[in-house]
Amino acid sequence: MPVYQATVSAPVNIACIKYWGKRDTKLILPTNSSLSVTLDQDHLRSTTTSRADASFKQDQLWLNGKVDEIKEGGRLATCISEMKRLRREFEEKNPNEPKVSRVLVPAIMHAHLLQISSFHVHISSVNNFPTAAGLASSAAGFAALVSSLAALYNLPATPSELSLISRQGSGSACRSLFGGFVAWQMGEKADGSDSYAVEVAPREHWPDIHALICVVSDTKKGTSSTSGMQRTVETSPLLQHRIKHVVPERMKAISKAILEKDFDTFARITMQDSNQFHAVALDTDPPIFYMNDVSRSIIALITEYNRASVESGGKIKAAYTYDAGPNAVIYAPKENIKEIVELIYSYFPQTEPFKDPFGLFGAAGPKGKVVDGFNAAVAKPFEAGAVKGLIHTRVGDGPRKLGAEEALLNAEGLPTVLA
Amino acid sequence: MPVYQATVSAPVNIACIKYWGKRDTKLILPTNSSLSVTLDQDHLRSTTTSRADASFKQDQLWLNGKVDEIKEGGRLATCISEMKRLRREFEEKNPNEPKVSRVLVPAIMHAHLLQISSFHVHISSVNNFPTAAGLASSAAGFAALVSSLAALYNLPATPSELSLISRQGSGSACRSLFGGFVAWQMGEKADGSDSYAVEVAPREHWPDIHALICVVSDTKKGTSSTSGMQRTVETSPLLQHRIKHVVPERMKAISKAILEKDFDTFARITMQDSNQFHAVALDTDPPIFYMNDVSRSIIALITEYNRASVESGGKIKAAYTYDAGPNAVIYAPKENIKEIVELIYSYFPQTEPFKDPFGLFGAAGPKGKVVDGFNAAVAKPFEAGAVKGLIHTRVGDGPRKLGAEEALLNAEGLPTVLA
Numbered sequence: 001m002p003v004y005q006a007t008v009s010a011p012v013n014i015a016c017i018k019y020w021g022k023r024d025t026k027l028i029l030p031t032n033s034s035l036s037v038t039l040d041q042d043h044l045r046s047t048t049t050s051r052a053d054a055s056f057k058q059d060q061l062w063l064n065g066k067v068d069e070i071k072e073g074g075r076l077a078t079c080i081s082e083m084k085r086l087r088r089e090f091e092e093k094n095p096n097e098p099k100v101s102r103v104l105v106p107a108i109m110h111a112h113l114l115q116i117s118s119f120h121v122h123i124s125s126v127n128n129f130p131t132a133a134g135l136a137s138s139a140a141g142f143a144a145l146v147s148s149l150a151a152l153y154n155l156p157a158t159p160s161e162l163s164l165i166s167r168q169g170s171g172s173a174c175r176s177l178f179g180g181f182v183a184w185q186m187g188e189k190a191d192g193s194d195s196y197a198v199e200v201a202p203r204e205h206w207p208d209i210h211a212l213i214c215v216v217s218d219t220k221k222g223t224s225s226t227s228g229m230q231r232t233v234e235t236s237p238l239l240q241h242r243i244k245h246v247v248p249e250r251m252k253a254i255s256k257a258i259l260e261k262d263f264d265t266f267a268r269i270t271m272q273d274s275n276q277f278h279a280v281a282l283d284t285d286p287p288i289f290y291m292n293d294v295s296r297s298i299i300a301l302i303t304e305y306n307r308a309s310v311e312s313g314g315k316i317k318a319a320y321t322y323d324a325g326p327n328a329v330i331y332a333p334k335e336n337i338k339e340i341v342e343l344i345y346s347y348f349p350q351t352e353p354f355k356d357p358f359g360l361f362g363a364a365g366p367k368g369k370v371v372d373g374f375n376a377a378v379a380k381p382f383e384a385g386a387v388k389g390l391i392h393t394r395v396g397d398g399p400r401k402l403g404a405e406e407a408l409l410n411a412e413g414l415p416t417v418l419a
Numbered sequence: 420m421p422v423y424q425a426t427v428s429a430p431v432n433i434a435c436i437k438y439w440g441k442r443d444t445k446l447i448l449p450t451n452s453s454l455s456v457t458l459d460q461d462h463l464r465s466t467t468t469s470r471a472d473a474s475f476k477q478d479q480l481w482l483n484g485k486v487d488e489i490k491e492g493g494r495l496a497t498c499i500s501e502m503k504r505l506r507r508e509f510e511e512k513n514p515n516e517p518k519v520s521r522v523l524v525p526a527i528m529h530a531h532l533l534q535i536s537s538f539h540v541h542i543s544s545v546n547n548f549p550t551a552a553g554l555a556s557s558a559a560g561f562a563a564l565v566s567s568l569a570a571l572y573n574l575p576a577t578p579s580e581l582s583l584i585s586r587q588g589s590g591s592a593c594r595s596l597f598g599g600f601v602a603w604q605m606g607e608k609a610d611g612s613d614s615y616a617v618e619v620a621p622r623e624h625w626p627d628i629h630a631l632i633c634v635v636s637d638t639k640k641g642t643s644s645t646s647g648m649q650r651t652v653e654t655s656p657l658l659q660h661r662i663k664h665v666v667p668e669r670m671k672a673i674s675k676a677i678l679e680k681d682f683d684t685f686a687r688i689t690m691q692d693s694n695q696f697h698a699v700a701l702d703t704d705p706p707i708f709y710m711n712d713v714s715r716s717i718i719a720l721i722t723e724y725n726r727a728s729v730e731s732g733g734k735i736k737a738a739y740t741y742d743a744g745p746n747a748v749i750y751a752p753k754e755n756i757k758e759i760v761e762l763i764y765s766y767f768p769q770t771e772p773f774k775d776p777f778g779l780f781g782a783a784g785p786k787g788k789v790v791d792g793f794n795a796a797v798a799k800p801f802e803a804g805a806v807k808g809l810i811h812t813r814v815g816d817g818p819r820k821l822g823a824e825e826a827l828l829n830a831e832g833l834p835t836v837l838a
Contacts, residue, residue: 219799238698241660268704275706279657279698285687286722287694293712303705380638 004116005051006151007407010143010399012044012135013037013175013182014211014329016270016321017250018277020225021233021243027192028171031233032247035183035200035254036175037331039211040396043357046140048125049408050148056120056413063125063141066419079142079169080121083149086165087117090155116153123148124408124415129391135213135327142169143176147399159398163197179203179397181258183251203395206261210334210358214344215389216294216326223288225324228281235285242280247273263333267306267319270331274321281324290324294348294386297379298328301343308373334358337392342369347379348387357392423535424470425570426826429562429818431463431554432456432594432601433630433748435689435740436669437696439644440652440662446611447590450652451666454602454619454673455594456750458630459815462776465559467544468827469567475539475832482544482560485838498561498588499540502568505584506536509574540568543827543834548810554632554746561588562595566818578817582616598622598816600677602670622814625680629753629777633763634808635713635745642707644743647700654704661699666692682752686725686738689750693740700743709743713767713805716798717747720762727792753777756811761788766798767806776811 013036021031059080061068070076125144127137146166150157163174167184174195175182180202187195223231232239250269257265281288291299302320309317318332318340332340338360346368354365370376410416432455440450478499480487489495544563546556565585569576582593586603593614594601599621606614642650651658669688676684700707710718721739728736737751737759751759757779765787773784789795829835 237665238657238660238695238702241657241664245660246656272702272704275704276657276702279702282701283657283691283695283698285691285694287718289715289718292715296708296711299706299708 003051004053004119004152005049005404005407005409006148007047007049007402007404008144008148008151008399009041009045009047009402010140010147010176011041011179011396012039012046012129012137012140013172014039014321014323015172015175016254016266016319016331017247017273018323019171019184020229020277020280021239022171022229024190024192025230027195028168029192029195030171030184030186031239032243033184033186033251034172034175035181035251036172037181037209037211038176038179038203038396038398040393041400042396043391043393044129044135044140046125046127046137046144047402047406047408048123048141048144048148050121050123050145050152051409051413052116052119052121052152053413054115054119056122059120059123061123061125062415064127064419065124065415065417075142075169076145079146079165080123080149082165082168083146083153084117086150086155086157087153090153091115091117121149121152122409122413124417126408126417138170139172139176142166142173143399145169146173147177151401160196160198164192164195167192167195167197177398180205180395183255200255201258203397206258207395208261208333209263210332210337210392210394212330212332212337212340212344213391213393214298214328214330214348214387215391216292216298216328217386217388218292218326222290222325228284228288228324231288232280232284236280236283238283239280242276246276264316267316267331270319270321271302278322290326291322292326294382295322295326295328297347297382298330298344298387300379301347302330304375304378305340305343305371308371308375312373334394338366339369339371341366341390341392343371343374344387344390346370346376347381349381349384350387350390351384352389354390355392360392422470423472423538423571424468424823424826424828425567426466426468426821426823427563427567427570427818428460428464428466428821429559429566429595430460430598430815431458431465431548431556431559432591433458433740433742434591434594435673435685435738435750436666436692437742438590438603439648439696439699440658441590441648443609443611444649446614447587448611448614449590449603449605450658451662452603452605452670453591453594454600454670455591456600456628456630457595457598457622457815457817459812460819461815462810462812463548463554463559465544465546465556465563466821466825466827467542467560467563467567469540469542469564469571470828470832471535471538471540471571472832473538475541478539478542480542480544481834483546483838484543484834484836494561494588495564498565498584499542499568501584501587502565502572503536505569505574505576506572509572510534510536535572540571541828541832542567543836545827545836557589558591558595561585561592562818564588565592566596570820579615579617583611583614586611586614586616596817599624599814602674619674620677622816625677626814627680627752628682629751629756629811629813631749631751631756631759631763632808632810632812633717633747633749633767633806634810635711635717635747636805636807637711637745641709641744647703647707647743650707651699651703655699655702657702658699661695665695683735686735686750689738689740690721697741709745710741711745713801714741714745714747716766716801717749717763717806719798720766721749723794723797724759724762724790727790727794731792753813757785758788758790760785760809760811762790762793763806763809765789766800768800768803769806769809770803771808773809774811779811
């Protein structure tokens with residue numbers, strides 16, 4: 001029996017212009033466009049194997065080896081059924097074409113190949129980073145899910161077309177269908193057919209953009225972004241102004257900055273938009289807070305780091321941005337990352353050694369150090385563990401098809417990784 | 420020699436609709452109207468004695484016994500010279516009238532009474548609460564300064580007229596010229612002559628409004644409100660929407676709620692407007708944060724306290740509001756204050772005994788306790804000292820003229836209180 005299976009990995013993305021608010025909660029259509037940087041899968045990724053088989057009794061999905069229920073009418077069910085629909089349409093249009101990836105299918109075609117859209121699927125998905133890190137794992141997860149089904153089904157769909165479906169799993173997942181710098185165009189149509197992701201520039205255009213993720217401890221359970229953003233839509237008077245007047249301008253300006261590799265403008269808009277997203281969260285009733293005192297201190301450090309540079313005739317060196325949680329993501333040109341790590345170390349002593357994927361530090365690792373002109377009094381140093389980890393990565397590529405040796409389902413169609 | 424002197428105390432006020440942004444920084448003309456509750460001087464007050472004497476060599480001012488320099492062109496100088504101008508106009512219009520308070524002046528009029536506008540003044544001002552408590556001491560201070568000079572000069576000015584001058588000392592000081600519920604009408608004129616305070620309702624209208632001030636520790640030095648608000652005016656895209664579209668509606672709605680003693684509406688608007696003020700501070704570039712994790716936790720507690728009440732068919736029981744600092748002011752009908760103190764005690768253990776001016780608790784004092792239906796998991800208890808003090812007060816009256824026995828200047832015209 002042939003095995004109809006594909007394995008794909010997909011990246012995390014972190015927005016510079018934030019998505020916050022839906023105009024349609026079922027189709028996941030946003031109230032404003034957004035723009036993100038795709039991070040390198042060498043460091044952070046979600047990997048998914050999908051298999052279709054006539055013997056499967058039902059669609060099943062495992063996340064990190066644990067069953068994740070596919071609820072009827074839920075987001076997982078929507079993505080899977082939409083991908084089956086695309087496969088069905090493909091089968092109907094191409095009755096004589098091979099229907100699954102040549103790599104995975106024996107040269108001899110089987111009659112039931114025509115019907116794999118009607119098979120149940122088994123899907124096994126693994127994140128290589130802790131879900132608890134609050135790193136928008138759902139974006140990478142749904143992008144990998146949709147991409148692995150597209151590969152399994154040998155669909156000719158473009159990333160933008162697939163993004164229409166991953167969007168219905170998790171809005172920001174549509175942006176993980178591309179590498180580099182990616183815009184999610186909000187669209188206008190009620191059916192969502194014009195609300196998809198497009199590439200602003202590939203990673204190769206500006207590979208110098210690196211990212212440092214500061215994983216911040218928080219004892220408080222935050223408001224989920226799904227419920228939080230709808231409360232903002234319903235209650236924040238300021239959100240409407242942001243949607244109508246602020247975001248459209250910023251989308252144009254930051255796209256231009258990316259095309260011109262103008263880090264100064266890119267950084268200013270990124271920080272302003274992070275702050276405005278948290279401002280409209282605070283303008284919500286009751287208010288929503290995602291940043292804590294540690295997050296605020298990281299903002300103070302980066303603000304001072306930039307001030308010291310600009311006032312001595314230099315440029316903006318780094319940009320912070322915060323999603324719906326206390327973690328900071330700091331974007332900076334590669335040449336500044338070493339200084340930034342040392343700056344973070346001086347205020348947030350680390351308990352774990354720094355994984356140094358780009359070899360910036362010797363065996364001794366980073367030390368706490370501030371740069372010339374930096375006013376060390378802008379923030380008080382925290383106890384060790386307030387920032388519980390630093391991850392250094394960079395702008396990355398889009399979903400990757402992986403070989404059979406990386407499959408996450410075993411011969412029986414069960415996950416190779418167990419929780 | 421007669422002594423030309425007057426002593427007045429003036430109250431603190433805490434805004435429900437926040438003042439944030441000036442359209443004229445010299446005249447202190449705001450970008451939006453605001454509204455506040457005047458707090459009771461029995462608990463929090465600034466007391467000021469002003470004396471005019473031909474022998475004084477210069478205008479001098481002592482704050483809590485310490486010289487406070489009257490800088491040329493500064494706010495103190497402006498208020499003093501404006502009050503002298505009013506006195507001069509009064510002298511010119513009333514050449515035959517007694518020129519200083521009858522209480523303080525001997526029956527025999529002195530020729531040079533006509534000239535006391537040309538005398539230098541000595542002014543001694545004392546706050547009965549620590550400046551470090553971050554309780555808008557400048558509002559009470561400038562209101563007391565202007566009121567004591569008005570009494571010294573025996574001016575027939577109304578509180579609204581005096582508010583035009585105290586406004587130029589500290590914007591929010593104009594609202595401390597009245598007791599009860601006070602609006603600062605932003606005005607439209609370039610000279611500021613229509614930007615003054617008016618009484619929305621006196622304290623007697625709704626004396627049931629009590630206030631609990633939670634003094635929150637903060638190691639971080641915040642951005643001064645003077646520089647902070649101008650940075651917001653210059654950089655926050657959201658502020659313009661707040662000014663034009665949100666505040667005018669809220670001013671009307673909260674004034675109506677006060678006249679109707681509708682605490683539910685009063686509380687909702689108060690909390691929404693506090694949050695929106697902090698939202699535009701966060702939308703500023705670089706962002707401004709005044710609330711910290713303790714402030715956020717108090718918001719979470721009050722939100723949950725109200726939710727538990729409303730969901731069991733009751734009403735909103737309390738409203739939080741935060742000025743340009745981490746301290747919470749909680750407004751509530753008197754009957755709820757006991758519960759609220761117990762709630763605060765359960766999450767923020769106190770190191771100092773609760774001063775119980777209204778005798779809510781017995782000798783044992785308050786204990787930590789949550790009310791029925793309250794979800795105790797909404798916040799984690801903090802270490803003792805995170806909230807370093809609780810002050811219970813209520814809506815209060817406007818400036819009070821005090822007797823000579825309360826004067827803060829001695830026979831030599833020097834402060835009775837030394838720093």
